[in-house]
Amino acid sequence: MVRQFKTIEGFIGHLTTRGLAVDVAVHRGVEEGAALIERDTKEQIGHYLDGPEPGLPTAPLADSTIDERIRLGFTPDDPGLRTGDMRESYGVRISEAGPVVHASIGSDDIKAVVFELGRMEQKNYQPPRPELSVAAFRNEHKIVRRIGALAVRAMCGLPLPNQREGDE
Template structure:
């Protein structure tokens, strides 16, 4: 057990601990955001299984497959053509806030669907697929800061 020579030393330790926990949480959040981004990108071109309230994507229509072939793409890789939509997914972490998403307007249509296309969400399912890992990452980050270490374990992402 750590002992302190004075109340001032204990207060200084608590201030340092607060800063260390915030830094560690930021690092854990960065790792979590990277995992969700990678998982989201890996869903392009496949039919991911259902998870939570997110259903499995419906198969592409025959007309869509024919159009894909006409344009020089493989017939049955949902959401994947040039890779631009997939590559538009990024993440940003500021302090204790993380944002994973895309500024590509087509992504909104794919996530939510339209009157002519069914929804094919990638962001929500990617977060759910990594839920336990995110909990572990953030828990390890907080514990490492409290213990006075700075090393976080490496994590693989879910697909």
């Protein structure tokens, strides 16, 4: 059902009554988007990335790194994936619902930071492997569309769907 308003004041009044619902919808969309980026980042670790995004394709592992991985009992050619601890260190933090919602996706593990950004020291060079950046870039349009769709539902007075984006 399409609502029509005779005045801009009527439209503003309608949006004012929907404010809290819109805040909740935006929060839901940001939360789902952050979870999607986190999931894709975790899935990418251990694989070489290729594509048009900045920093891609990712560089192959150095022979010395492959030799070290084998010596330590790990698979030879899975970048960033040894025990899985670094991959599992990624998480999400979301601010409370409100007119502005902030999301942080990342890891507190310094290895994940170095993995993402690289290390430029001459004797200890490691090329950047922008897993998090690529996951965010690849999902940006999907996340924006989802947040918009949830906000529109809230503005129209429709309930938010129970199933979240990405749920099976």
